[in-house]
Structure formats: structure tokens, C-alpha cells
Amino acid sequence: MERHIKTKGLVNLAILLVVTLGAFAAAHYSGSVAGLTATALLGLGFLVALISFFQMGLELREREERLELDELARKTPGSALFKETDAERFPARRALQQFEKYFSPALAVLLLLLQAGGVWGLWNWTARASEGPLTRPFVCMALFGLLAVILFFRGVYSASTARIERQRLMRPGAGYLLLGSAACVAVVVALGIDGYNAPQEAEAHELQKAGFYIARGMLVVLGLIGVENLITLVLEIYRPRTPGQEQRLMYESRLVGLLCQPGGLFSTIAQVLDYQFGFKVSEKRFYQFLERNLAWIILAQLGLLLFSSCFVVIEPGEQAILERFGRLVPNRALLEPGIHIKWFWPIDKVYRHRTERIQSVVVGAAHEEEEDEHEHGLGVMQWTVAHKKGELLLLVASRPDAGETNESGQAEMAVPASLVSVHIPVQFQITNLLQWATNYSNPAELLEKLASREVVRYLVNVDFDWLLTSGRQQAAELLRERIQKRADERNMGARIVFVGIQGVHPAVAVAAEYEKVVSAEQEKEGKILEAEGYSAKTVLMGRAEASKRLAEAEAFAARKTNEARAQALLFTSQAKAFASAPGVYAMREYLDVFQKGSAQARKYVLMVTNTQDVFQLNLEDKLRPGIEDVPLPAPKTK
Amino acid sequence: MNRKRLNLIVGILLMLIFVVMLFCFQVRQTEVAIVTTFGKVTRTVTEPGFNLKWPWPIQSVHFLDRRIQSFESPMTEISTTDGRYLLFSVYAGWSIANPRRFFENFGGSVREATRRLEEMIDSRKNATVGRHPFSHFVSTDEKELKFAEVEQELLEQVNQDAGKIYGIEVKFLGIKRIALPGGAGGVTESVFSRMRKERQKLMQKLQAEGESRASEIRSAADRDREKLLAEADAKAKNLMGEAYQQAAQVLETFQKNPDLAILILKLEALEKALNERTTLILDERTPPFDLLKNVSTNRNY
DSSP, X not given: OHHHHHHHHHHHHHHHHHHHHHHHHHHHHHTOHHHHHHHHHHHHHHHHHHHHHHHHHHHHHHXXXXXXXXXXXXXXXXXXXXXOOHHHHOHHHHHHHHIIIIIXXXXXXXXXXXXXXXXXXXXXXXXXXXXXXXXXXXXXXXXXXXXXXXXXXXXXXXXXXXXXXXXXXXXXXXXXXXXXXXXXXXXXXXXXXXXXXXXXXXXXXXXXXXXXXXXXXXXXXXXXXXHHHHHHHHHHHHSOOOTTOOOOOTTOOHHHHGGGSXXXXXXXXXXXXXHHHTSOTTSHHHHHHHHHHHHHHHHHHHHHHHHHTTEEEEOTTEEEEEEETTEEOTTOSEEOSEEEEOOOTTTEEEEEEEOSSOEEEEEESOHHHHHHHHHHOSOOOOTTSOOSSSOOEEEEEOOGXXXXXXXXXXXXXXXXXXXXXXXEEEEEEESOHHHHHHHBSXXXXXXXXXXXXXXXXXXXXXXXHHHHTTTHHHHHHHHHHHXXXXXXXXXXXXXXXXXXXXXXXXXXXXXXXXXXXXXXXXXXXHHHHHHHHHHHHHHHHHHHHHHHXXXXXXXXXXXXXXXXXXXXXXXXXXXXXXXXXXXXXXXXXXXXXXXXXXXXXXXXEEOOSOTTOOOOOOOOOOSSOOGGGXXXXXXXXX | OOHHHHHHHHHHHHHHHHHHHHHEXXXXXXXXXXXXXXXXXXEEEOSOEEEEOOOTTTEEEEEEEOSBEEEEOOOEEEEOTTSOEEEXXXXXXXXXSOHHHHHHHHTTOHHHHHHHHXXXXXXXXXXXXXXXXXXXXXXXXXXXXXXXXXXXXXXXXXXXXXXXXXXXXXXXXXXXXXXOOOSTTSHHXXXXXXXXHHHHHHHHHHHHHHHHHHHHHHHHHHHHHHHHHHHXXXXXXXXXXXXXXXXXXXXXXXXHSHHHHXXXXXXXXXXXXXXXXXXXXXXXXXXXXXXXXXXXXXXXX
């Protein structure tokens, strides 16, 4: 039974070694930062399993030694020729005690140092390494998945064995097998996410974003195990020791051990699997099945992998490059959408790209900020408000008349240039995948540089006011043509679909002044319109006044002539009357006029004969009427 | 099949794969491979395809990307010949011209090579740009701009040494960005200040144009009004003159009987002269009061 347990420990050790090496090879090949961090965890697990395997050997030897001596003592009681010390009589026990007393704490300290060093060293390394590209992430994902399955089943089996057969030395290895399985699953997730966001995308910047976070998460777990190790070490120094009491394994982590507990995550998963299959797949039967048919399974797995690599499906909107031993396959170098048959990996390899998708690079502010804008929904974009972090200011030539002139009349300016804020999206499609993928290591980045160059070149020679107003469409087309020409010269295999210069405007610092000019233009128009209104009113009123005066003159003329005519006619009639009785006529007319004219006049008639009298008449009007002025009512008539 | 035999076959198969992986390597068309034997470069594979090698640690294969790499230099401040300062950055596309030398110089690290090339380009950039005036980079006059010439000049300068020293060929080089030194009190702030003044000038010009034009329109309107009124007055006077002229014809009729005419005119004048507030002091000789002359009164004196 004890030897059986030792064999199981050896198997665990071998599995951890093979898996660690396999994980390291896969992670190193793919450049996966999460994979390499998981390898560190697996390596630690291997070390713990090695220590526990060594202790298993010591305990086994000690037990055999005790049994042998008991047997000897039972057969030949008192046969000892010399009195021996315990150390001489029980060398294996002595070795075990020495191990538990000295080596076990020393190894625990070594583990602590490795854990601390690992966290410290890998923490900064993950940030740097995550910027590297991934090589064949999906192949590595499959491999890590396989490793996770192997570790899981072996870990569950070992944990059950340790629990059922009360083999405490099996626990540390089982715990790390399960921890390794969890780490491999995390790597699969990281590779899946990062592989999906492969750097074929023009705008991809962070190559292993998920890998970075998962690696950091694993390092946090490693750090916690290290802290727990330190606490255990300190407590173990002050723990009272009782003879015969079972020693606690100082290199064993309780945190990792939680994974092996009946209520733990992995035990729960194993129970779910057992329930689904109807028998103990996670324990004896499945393991025995695996042991019997492992060769077949590996063979089938290999065959399946190779067979599946003979087919490739190119999605709509994609194209792929087919290489055979690294060379382009004649007549089949480019694979169009559809299903294709090829030689199995690694003879034929396919590199797929999304060629029909319209991609975009931005000259100016960073692309993520543009995405943020889209996320924030519709907003008001004003020149006076910075809508991009790190506004890109480019130079625009200023016209000489904008500056001072010197004595010779030539234009002279301190710096004959203005600054404009630029955010220009350049949209493109891949038209020649072979050129795009094989001529340049990062063609999208290069396209952004070429576009930037053309924008800079264009702006240093353009009339900015024209560009801001009526020239936008023309400028966008011209820029598109220039960028296209430059891309063609470089054999980039891309078609420039669109160049948008809506993001070209005066720098935020001076934008308000530009808006004031627009206000001044409006003000100017307003004043002119107001004057035009005054003009319209004045001219029309003048015209009306002129018409009025004319009409009055006409009326006057008509009245005058008619009056004259009437007077002439009247005079002729009067002349006849006057001729017939001059005195009477004259008197009649006089009296008539006098009667009418003096009817309302105040009249004083002096009836005196004595002309020498002097009369004084007070002709002043009374300001206030007196009582004598009150009119008397008319007398009543009977 | 016997289980042991199957295990053996699988083992041999796996071993075979492992051995093949140890002895073979592929070179992609986008790569060149450097084969080192005990750390020394012994072979350069530039053609894509399948190749053999001794297993590690005897021989190792290092793959280099033969495609054109691009990079962008940081913005650095440079003075032009006419004493103006510019921030300048360039981009370059380079590829490995001599794989062996490249590997020996940089250990196959593209990042390291880019850093070294960047240093070289930075130095040459300062020297090249410093030989040109500001107007070669920014000008409204197309003929003055020397973008392409400066780029070509810089490319030739860099390629003189890059190939020989680094095993790199710079395929192309371009001006990525030109800016002005910023910061508080820097050229950028001065340019902003000038741009503001320029706009203010334009603003004032527009305002003055508006006022001027408005004044013109008002004056023209006033002029038109006065002209219209003057014309109307002239016409009116003409009409009135004609009317007077026509009215004067009545005098000829009056002249036929001047006594009557004078009497009528006097009577008209008298009628107009008399009104409500007139006070008349008349004596008894004034008709019709002369009728009262012989009437006895109640006077006692």
C-alpha cells in the first residue's frame, strides 16, 4: 500500500514535470505572457511535489526499518551484542527527523524566496512582455486546454486518494495539480481573447491585454501563497511540539489545499461530471480507462488535429495567404472565401486577413478617444472645446499680407505660420493582400505615417481660410489622391476609400477669435441690412413726400386757375350789374360784405356831433368774467 | 493490436515528431534565418522553404523579419538657417540588407536596431534641416517648399552609414510632423498671440466695412430722398407758376372795368379783415350807421 502511494507520487511528479516543460515550450513559442506565468506556477508545483515525494521515500524507509527491527526483536529478543543508541539503531527515523527538523523549514524558506522573487520579477516583466505579438495562439490554446484536462483529472484523482487513504503527503502535489489546471484554463481564456483580437487589425495596439490581466491575477495568487507560507513559517517556530504528534507539512499551502477539499471548486466540478456520466469518471474508473487507452487517445488526438488542419474555411470578407514550407503555393497563394483543402500543418499554413473590411487610421488624436466619443453618443463638437486629448497642432503657412511689411515693401513676419488642430480619419481597404502582408511588418502603421506626411505637406502650403470654408471637399479629394499615390509608390496594396478633414480647425487656444470674426461678419451684414432698411424707408418716404408736394401744387394750380376763371366769369356778370347801377351796386355789395364781415365784430358807434370831445375807450378784455357778464335768462313770455 | 506494441508505435511517432522538430525548420517568405553553430553564425537562409539543421544546442535558428519595418522619430527642436526653431519628426522604412551583420550587431532584435537607427537619423536630421531656411518647410509659395529635396538629402545621408555599419537599408524616409516649440512663453504661444491679433484685425476690418457700407447706403438714401423732393418741388413750383400765369388772365377781365375790380378787391379784403375779435369804432357817417344820424337821442347835454 505504501509503495503504491509512492508510485502515485512519482506519477504526479512526472506529470507535473512533463506538463511544466510542455507549457513552457508552448508559452515560449507563442510568446504568451499568461502562459509563461502559469509555467512559473507549475514549476513551483513540481518543486513541491518533488519535496513531498522525497519525504514519502523517507517515511517509507522509516516504516520499513521499524517493521524490520520489530520483527528482529520478536524473533531474537535480547540478542543485541552491543548497546546501541537510537540513532544507530534507527538511521531512517533519524534521517526523517533531520528532514523534518532542518530541511523542511529550509525548503519552506526556499519556496518563500522563490514565490517572492517570482512575484517581484514577473510583475514588471508582464507589462513589457504583453506588448509582444502572439504566435499561433489557437494552437497553443488547444495545447493548454489538453494540459488543463490532464492536470484536472490527475489532480482530482490524487486529491481523492489523499483524502480516502489518509495520505497527507499526496495533498501538496494534488493541490498544485489542480492549481496548475486552473492556471491552464486561465491561459486558454487569455489566448482565446487575445487571439481573437489578433494584430491583423490596423487599430490594434495592446497585443495581449487579456493575457496581461490574467498573468497579473496569477501573480496575485502566487503572492498570497507566499504570504501564507511566511505566516506558517513564523507560527511553526513558536508552535509547542508534542511527541508523537503528526508534523504539519511546512511546504504545503492551505490555500492551494482548499482546491482539494470536498466543497472546493474542483471537487464540485468533478461531482458534476460524475453525475452527468453516471459513474465516477473523475476517480478510479475513468482514470483506469485513461490509463488503458492513453496511447489510442493520444494517437486519435494527433490524427484529429492533423486531419482538421487539412481544411480551412475562409469567412466572407476575408482572404488568406497559403504557404507551403514557408513558400507561397503557386496558383493558390491567395485563398478566397469558401472551404479549401490543404496539406496538414505544418506543411501548409494559412494566414487570414480581413481584406474587404474598411479599416481606418487617424492622423491626429488617438483612435481610442474616437471610440470613446462614439460611446458617449451624440455631442456638440465645438472648435473652442478640446474634444481630443493631446490636440495635434500642425503648421499652416500664413499669407504675407497677414503680417507686417518692411521698408522695401516685402512681407516680413516673426514666424510666417499658423497652427491648426488636426484629426483626419483615413479609411482604406486591402486590395492586394500579398503586397499588404508580405512587404511591410506593420502596414497600417506605415499608412498612418504616409498619410501624416501628406497632410503635413499639404497644410504647409494651403490657404487656411479657404480650407476652412469652401475648400474642404476639394482638399479632402486632393489629400486622398496624394495618399493613394504615395501608397501605390510603396506597393502597399491598399485603396484609400475616404479622407475626412472635418476635424481640421483652428487650435482651441485661438478658436474663439475665429468665431469672433464670424460674429463680425454677421455684424457687418447686420449693419448693412439696417442701412438698407433705412434706405428703403427714406427713399420711399421721400418719394411719397414728393408726390404729396406735387399733388398739393397741382391742387393749388387747379384751385388758382379755376378760381381765376370763376372770378372772371363772376366779374363779367358783376360788371353788367355795376354798369347798370354803379352806386347802388357798390353800396349793396359794401353793405353785404359789412353785414357778413362785422357780424361777430365788436362795434362802437360814436353818435356825436361835437367833434372836439375826447373819448377814452377801454378795450381790454376781462380775464375773468364778472357778475355783470353772466347772461340773464330770457324773460318768460306768457 | 497488442497494447504494448501500440504504446511503442505512439511513442515512436511522438519521438519522430520531436526529432523532426529538432532537425528541421521552415523559413517563411517574410523571413530570413540565421543559423548559429555553438553561438557562431554559420549560415544565412534567405530563401523561403524547408531546411535542415543540427539539433539544439549544436545549432540554433534565429528568424529575422525581412519585411520593411517602419518607425517614427520623436519630435526634436531644430534651428533653421534663418534662425527659426522647429519641432521636427521623421518616419523611415527600413529592411535588413545584410542579415549576418544585422544579427551580429543587434542580436536579431528589431527594437534594438530601431533604437540605433533612430539615434543616427536624429543626428543626421539635425544637420540636414539646419542647412535649410524656414521657407523650405512652411510657405505659401509652392516653389519655395523643398520637402522632397530635404527628405532625399536626409535619406542619402542615413543610407551612407546604415548599410555599412548596421546591415540595414533605409528604403524611404519622410517628414512626419512639423510643429513649433511650445510651453509657456514659447514660440507656439507667440504664434497664437499673432493669430489672435490677425483675427482681431480682420474682425475690425469687417466691422468697419459694415459701418462704411451702412453709411454709404444711408447717404445714398438721403440723397435720393432730397433729389426726389427737389424734383417734386420744382415740378410743384412750375405747376404753381403756370397756375398763377393762368390766374393772371383774370386781370385782363378786371382791367375792362377797373373801378369795379378795385371795389370787389377792397370788399374781399374787408371781408377777410373783419373777424370775431375785431373791434370797430365807427361814427355816424359810416354806412349803414349814417341812418342813425338824424335819429333823436336821449342825450341831455
